[in-house]
Amino acid sequence: MFINSTMTPVSFWNSVNILIKKFNVINKRLWGCKTMFSGYCKTEHSLWVLPKSCPNLGHEEDLQSYINTLFSKLQIELCDEPKSCYEVVIIELLPKQYTQKKAYQLVFLEKEKVAVTFYDITPEDHNQTLCPSFRYSLALKNKAITLKTSLDDTSNCKSYQWLVDQVLPQFVKWGEEDTRKRPICMESLSLISKDKYYKKYNELKMKYGKEMVEVWPEGTDPSKYVYEDVAIATYLLLLWEDGNEGDFQKKTFVDLGCGNGLLVYILAKEGHTGLGIDVRKRQIWDMYPDDVKLEVKTIIPSDVNLFPEADWLIGNHSDELTPWIPVIAARSSYKCNFFLLPCCAFNFDGSKYQRRDSSKSQYTEYLEYVKDICESCGFETCVDRLKIPSTKRICLVGRKRLHTEDKYQQFCNEIKNLIDKSSECTKIKSSDSTSWVTDFKPRDPVERVKNCTKIEKSITGPIVDCITNYLLEGCNLQTDWSCGKLVDLCELIHLLTNDQLRAMKAECGGLQTLLKNNHHIFKVQSGKVQLRYPKTIEEVKSNTKLDKNIKVKQKPCWFYIHHPQGCPLTDSKCSYLHGTV
Template identity: 50%
Template sequence: MNINTSSSNKVNYNSFWQSINILITKPHVVNKRLWGCTILNRYYINNHNDCWENVLNNYKLTSVNKNHYLDIILEKVQFKIIECETEYEIIFVQLLPKSYHESNAFQIIYINKSETQVTFFDVTPEEMKQNLCPTFPYSFSLRDGLLILDSLSDKSSQSYQWLKSTVLPQVIKWSTEISSNQTHLCNESLTLVSNENYYTKYNDLKLKYGKEMVKIWPESTDPTKFVYEDVAIATYLLLLWQYDTKPQTFVDIGCGNGLLVYILTMEGHNGYGVDVRRRKIWDMYPDNIRLKKMTVTPSNIHIFSNVDWIIGNHSDELTPWIPVIAAQSCYNCNFFLLPCCAYNFDGTKYQRQNSSKSQYTEYLEYIKQLCESCGYDVKIDRLKIPSTKRICLIGKTRTYKENEYEKQINIIKHMISEQIGLSDKIDMNKDNETMEIKTRDSIEKVRNCTQLDKNVTESIINCISKYLLEGCDLESNWWKGKNIPLQELVNLIPHETLRALKSECGGLQTLLRNNHHIFEVQNGCVNLRYPRTIDEVKSHTRRKKDIDNLKMQVKKCWFYNNHPQGCPLSSAVCSFLHEKIV
């Protein structure tokens, strides 16, 4: 059954092929079952008739031996391969599942530029029972400016509905958004390492370190993000280092939780991490994991010398200093830098200069230029990590000869002095008095309004609750009060009280959310919350261990003491204590 679906959006020829290239090389963007893909080979042929019937009639194979898989396809799909690029191309693709335990899938993709059409064939052996892509042929083509989906499938099938409702709209979106002259700092992911090797290594490390680390994670941060992100970064570095003749030495500056240091060390490399603050998890690592609490300043960066790699993974204020530290370490020192928050050399926030670019893009360009000024031939790559800031810069080779090393160091010193606004008084090889550089405090300040004076907190709660309860009818059903926009409540707070609140950096919304047993904040509006029963509190508690440790009916019920109608719950079921405050 041939089914045809089109869109009314007009698409031009170039943007069609650019969007199809995204679909082929980055199928995981639209297919959430996929981690990515590997293009195993590309073939160019003379004309459509050389292969089309063979592809169509032999798109199901029987061999699961990967080493012989390509030969079998070439045997079944007979065509004449030529060396130069033509309008007819066959791409052999391996689809990699997000779940490491699922079977891979294989596709043959036939590109026919003469007809502006691309067709996808599932050629996965039936024994592998793949569940990653449609098992029937389907194609996208451009006809009179319209993007059309053709399929040999039952219209009601789940796979066809996915192609129609998810894939087709996304391809159209790409086609209409892509500009032929659009440029990006980095368009592709994992360009400096093997995609297939990365996939295998990442999943091995994920099983080896990730799952157990998520279980025991003692920090307040989300382990599923931070653990697997560091596993991914470790995977990337290990693949970068795999061809070196000896284990690499490294320093992770701003190491945070130290997980990256832990994995790299356990995988056979020798290094340590430094950070301005000690983390709880540091005590859980083996004795051979070296982590140091110290503040890095321009006057002590010379201590990181004679190592193979300087690592800056979301190093914040130290980001612009990473290539400088690597440059002064020794001529053969490399760096890996993953910028996140934008900072200048003096620790102040980087201010965007060009409003036509995002701050992130402009900052990356600034850091790249800085790295080049330090004498590096900089490579840029995009990591596969759960973060929006995933573009990294790598410096492995210098743009000057070793006998020019001292001259280059002087150039770097002069550059820093100019950017900070100092005279040439920086000596990166000696201990100097600390310059006026902002560094992070070794003790992290609590900035969520919990340290606010209790009298200030109570005055704000009383002011807002009184306003919400204006006009309460004591004879009616229990009332949650008016539903008021947050900004209207801000205007009720005295200026001096707001100043004290803002000094805690949380703001009124944070204070109200901290008192969620009283207030409910939704869609920018506030009202009083209906009190919870003991059973409701228990049902919202996820872990049995926490339920066993719950202490209820200890704190006095705010509604019992402050609401004009009292608490709507009886003292037996209310999770707070019904006792008058003296």
């Protein structure tokens, strides 16, 4: 199997590097990969007959014994310097399911031939399903990427089909990507130990995650938000170890814009002292014990909202406070650090950030914008990628200063100049004022519901009428009652004006959301739309998913008033009221 490609040897090896170090980005059964051994060697063997795998490659002594056996049998000689055209790498594949056994691969890189071969060396009793159990290789030759395997018959092999359909095309895509458009951070968990993270995350997941998912009272998806906060807590706990080999360092922290407070809860239960602040209280707050400190407060950037006792400020999806987190941390004290996970893009004044460079995504440009602010505040700023179920997973960490403590006051003065020069904040008060800006727009303490249910009827009415007329267009309305045509949702979008589409987008919804909100009129399923046949009183009451005491005939029947044929049900059978409003 082969794919024509414009890849060069350099880009080929870049793609190989991703397969070795980040195989989990394409293999969804994996959490990650760990390089256990890497070395350059001299060998005449181009096709290998591998020795049997050892019982436990996870133990260092067994791993070394395997390597010694491998090299002696194949007469391989290690090189001190990478002058040879051969390289041997042994990697450990870590499963997403923590209780599942790991798998191991030996990778043989032939530099002169521009080829790489993968061998499964997992002990047979592991019965691994994390990677192909057969030998396979990728090579660049005659402007094509070739995939070869040791299989005699590939017709019914799912692993081979996966290599063809998923791995090979993605491998080529990596090699042909424009490196200038790569994200601001390519490496995941670069500031902490990945081994410790893998173990710690699964411990906290069992300790807090399962229980929280079961009792989650919020309207948000617990499978996402709970495990995301567990992952962020894991990252912070390891970051706070300060490289002291697990030595516990008690920290004080403030989580600005703490939301559901779960991150504060986990960090507090793991021995740290902190406070969570948000503009509004969440239902789950009442479920936390008294030692979890959460406070309802609107933070306005000012001298009165500093935290000199805090070791760390946390900005986890902190919205309009995001660009202010490094400023507040820098002004709070010389020892105060910050962790910042930007999501929605905001300016200093709380308005939405507008992209300036069309060659970059808004997210990438905003990360660069915030990183510049962090460095201007005197922080040596590190950028890292978290392993969380979110597309916005790049974090910024400021735990060192670019200046010594004796220059702290000088940098505080320079921070004020930074705000003064910001094009977004032109209304700055005098230097002796406690407030830093006069036009800052914090979030509304009352959350606005935005799901297309609040759009004015003057907008939704014409949309419903337009779609209804289109569905009934060409139908025979002289005979039986008609539900109209069954059409693709995308076909209906072209019927709407730009103003109507903007009105729905402003309410965090689209046409499908609006139609589903009018489920008594439209049936939306598998991307198809049709008028719904009205339900009878018996049908509504027999639906086991609904409350048995549900009330009927509370609202006017839309079909009776608006459908050209009226309602197909009689007054006594229809679950809605017949008559004009």
